[in-house]
Amino acid sequence: MEYGPTAARRSALPPGRAEQVRGEHPHAQAHAEAEAAVPRPRRMPExxxxxxxxxxxxxxxxxxxxxxxxxxxxxxxxxxxxxxxxxxxxxxxxxxxxxxxxxxxxxxxxxxAERSAREQAELAEVRALIEVPVVLRLARTLPADRWEALRCYAEATAAVAARGDRAAYAEADRAFHRAMLELSGNRQLVAVADELHRRAQRPRRTAAHLVADATEHSVLLEALVAGDLPTVESLVRAHFCND
The missing domain is CATH 1.10.10.10 (Winged helix-like DNA-binding domain superfamily/Winged helix DNA-binding domain)
Incomplete structure (x- = not known):
């Protein structure tokens, strides 16, 4: 430990200057002080x-x-x-x-909520008014390879339908429709249609309903890939009536 005039002079210096006298680099001290001044990110509540x-x-x-x-x-x-x-x-x-x-x-x-048959029909009608024109417009303009990209979604709906997993099917069904509408590039339309789809979902009585719905996805996709517009229009309109 130092004593005497030299130590007294050092103790009178500002903290950063005193450390420099002792041989510490001033930039390192400044960096440490800057880091200490930056507020640490708080953990978000769980x-x-x-x-x-x-x-x-x-x-x-x-x-x-x-x-x-x-x-x-x-x-x-x-x-x-x-x-x-x-x-x-x-x-x-x-x-x-x-x-x-x-x-x-x-x-x-x-x-x-208990949705009546009328309420379900109204939701289906609104969904059809939004989705059918979009799908028909896309069917006239998109090449086959763009529709092929949806095959994994159609296969996912078929897989969960075969298991009879109603909760998983609800998500897979929404994912298929959402992916189809995302081809339009209209994010607002996708958000509105997705919300309507969620509202329209209801408990399915048997696994047969799931399998039939998933089959419609696959048949519709084949028609879209083939560019078969009359079949596409017939299938997409019928899909909402049966949903």
């Missing part, structure tokens, strides 16, 4: 990821019929089922309420 996981699980339960149309479910009861707190469940159910999948019941919970 609540949203939990909510999103619960939202996906609830959507699957709605499609499979595990959450029955007309039944009322409380957030605490669902939270206990999923092993989480009630807050992310309540937030997820509120998002589903905005989509029209459930209805908030004050002091009771959320009632699963």
């Amino acid at each position: 609540r949203h990821s939990v909510r999103d996981q619960i939202l996906a699980a609830l959507r699957s339960a709605l499609v499979t019929g595990e959450l029955e149309p007309g039944a009322v479910y409380s957030a605490p009861a669902l939270a206990e089922r999923f092993g989480v707190s009630a807050t992310p469940v309540r937030e997820a159910m509120q998002l589903l309420a905005r989509e029209g999948a459930v209805e908030a019941m004050p002091n009771r919970g959320f009632r699963v």
